[in-house]
Amino acid sequence: MNAFSLSDLWNGPLGAVLSYTIILSILLVNLLVSIRLLLTRRKIGYFSLMLSLLILMTQYVQLTVFEFTQDQSDVSNFVAMLLKLLSFLLINTGMYQLYNPTKWKDSVVFLLCLGVTIAVSATYWFIPDWLQGGGEQIPMLKPLGMDLYLFLLIFVSFLLVNPRIGQNGKYQVMLTLYFCSHMIHMANMYLFGNSQTVLTKFEQLIPMAFHLVLFLFIFERIIEIMQAIYHSSITDGLTKLYNRKYFYNRVAQHIAQKINVSVIFSDIDNFKKLNDTKGHHMGDLVLKQVAQIVKEEAEEVGICGRYGGEEMVVLVTDSEVNANELAERIRTRVEAETIVTVSMGFSRYSKNISADELIKQADEAMYKAKTSGKNKVVAF
Template identity: 75%
Template sequence: MNGLRLEDLWLGTLGAVVSYLIIEVILLLTLLVSIRLLVTRRKIGYFSITLSLFILMAQHYQLIYFELTHSTSDLAFYWAILLKLLSFLLVNLGVYQLYNPTRLRDGIVFLLCFAVTALFSLSYWYIPDWLQGSSEQIRLLRPLGIELFLFLIIFVSFLLVNPRIGQNIKYQLMLTLYFCTHVIHMANSYVFDGVQSVLTKLEQIIPMVLYIVLFLFIFERVIELMQAIYNSSIRDGLTQLYNRKYFYNRVRQHIEGRINVSVLFSDIDNFKKLNDTKGHHMGDQVLKQVANILKEETDQIGICGRYGGEEMVVLVTDTETDASKLAERIRARIEAETIVTVSMGLSRYSKNVTADELIKQADEAMYKAKTSGKNKVVAC
């Protein structure tokens, strides 16, 4: 009995089985992530991707079976190519659904694609009389219509799905790899009759890269969701400023580090009257405008937060920045660029002061500005 050679793991039946098993492992990891997302997010896109991954795993188990038995019936080969089509359609459907709400029009388009795919798949069983030939020629002709139809689906995916999703680069790479794999498969099957070992190996290796990219695509979606959840926990939904809890924790961290910081406490003047006379929509617009000015003026020198209602705060972390000049600049911009004014209070770090006391001092200074004419900055 001959010993196992290294090239056996690369070429021939054993090489093909090893390649398909590696693909199965990649698909299994992707499936586990997809199932986790489906359970936690309950979004239809994850269901479509999960179903497609099950089909892909079944398809590659079937390919392993073909390699080990060296025999394929017409029915088994038909199911193999049908699974290939269905998995591709479901992956693209799932990717689209991750970034878009499921609308009736989109549903009709995808149902139409599935229906047309089902009709084209039936061409496997119909060979026109004028194309009759030897049994080997018939074997090659049976899947030709479906194989060519797959090129059309790839093109439609580029045209319809790609412009409407995130992670476009990864998605384009997946489609390109899939296209290259299919071109190599067509060349190897219909030009070289499957005897080119290099092309056969490329048919096995490129899908590995393809499914790694798919795994990264789904894993990055997990990261996007985690970032979105984290951001929603620390930011105000309307203004996108940090919320009160996060802002307070940052002030406390700087105070504990004995950093010479300052706190600006601002309150929009006559905001209730604005809401009563011009409506809450206008009030929301003003809050966003004021928040944007705060973010622009404190970029890289501090952080901004919404403390509650129309109250917004700034932690000036850059010790080289003159906090009083910054506060006056913010006040002047709000007066010039919006329909409201703000009263602002300023407090500076001093020895033994706590975070609560520093914020309270700025709040009291703001109250003095509010009760002594408004639209001004008062330092404690």
């Protein structure tokens, strides 16, 4: 019974093994998610994360073996420290790559950091004469260079990686936890000779929090990807307005609920001539300018969309908004702020009307505006 006392769970090898097992479980989940993302997204950042997680798992397997074998040889200690440095370097590289395109300059910086890491790791085996002490001090001083270098990597990550990625809050929490864990490790090792059981326990517990936040970071990235995919499926890539299918579905939803809505249909005047004389680049620029004006005027009172080509539409969902006045404001701004004009028509909801009929009525009103002089608003 004594072998399974609460004291052993806190201070003994069993407690350390339990902590490492929990961390390994979290790492395994993170690894499976990273592999899945790598296979579906084909982004190098997920490969870097996957590699760092494999290294971390190797490190914690090694630490678990330490607790059973009590093997604290120079080689095993060196391997543990090297794995720790490489995993930290790769995790931060992967997080940077998730939010930034990988350029050759980034590859050079990574290779430079990798080279410095290997060079610093070599100091484990070559202690300067002025640092050498007694027989008990030499083993303690061997990892000093690698430990100090890890502090440098933490601060570099704060300065270089943090401003260039999303989820800054989670990332800062992760680095803070890692910094605290490493600081406790150094204090316990170099000040107390690993004799403080409380500090040793914190060395085991804080990484659990770090890896939990890492899991939340990766999970949040999945949500961001899903949102981006959904957003791209319902919006027009050029104007950033909703696409035709989404707009039609929203009109149908409101009509099915018998909500008093209006549809505004607009078409840029002489757009084909603009493309032919000034090129498609100018045409795209005008489309974006007009779309921005439509969005600024209408997005708080309705839903804006690109219906096709140079046609833009608005579903006015606010019953207190006068569709004629809204269309006129859009027409006036387009004429004043761009090199084109727009012809606009609108229709209002009436009993037993369908979504197709409501949109068709607005289209017909727009066509009437276009054939009767252009640059005007016509009601159906």
